[in-house]
Amino acid sequence: MTNLLEMLMILCFGLSWPISIRKSWVSRTAKGKSLFFEFFIWIGYIFGIIRKFMLFSHGGELDFLFHLGWFFYFFNMAAVSIDMVLYLRNSRLDRRRDK
Template sequence: MSEFFEMLMVVAFGISWPLNIVKSLRSRTAKGKSAAFTVLILIGYVCGIVSKLTADKGLTYVFVFYVLNLVMVSVDLGLYFRNRRLDAERDRTAEK
């Protein structure tokens, strides 16, 4: 039963990432976002994955949700750096 509730927690957190990715794609700006915050979330998901890999029970279905969230947060972090580059290009163009 604890695995089920852990899965619900990870899914609840994970619902926000696709929405955040879409927002990052559409806005094309990194303003208002924090790479440090996103990296800390990545570290948390990595720790969850390591916990599942080293558990005596073996892998459970919750592992899949940790990996999915890790992938989505990684995509969002990549978009942050892309958008930061786009912000810098816009700033350079505006200065001219």
């Protein structure tokens, strides 16, 4: 049951990132976004992956949802990374517009 709840949490987060990426791409501004915030979310996913690795190495509950969780953690990390790169691009565009 705990793996199901974790998967639902990660799935909900994962559905949000493509929306954020699209907004970053289309708006072409970093205003209203925080690289600091996204960095800590990225670190949180690292901790989640470490937890999964620790469960795996200690013979924890290894059902289908456990294994599917790896995909969602890495997908979410990739999505946050893309959004962070877009933040950097948009910050540069904001600086150019401000000049």
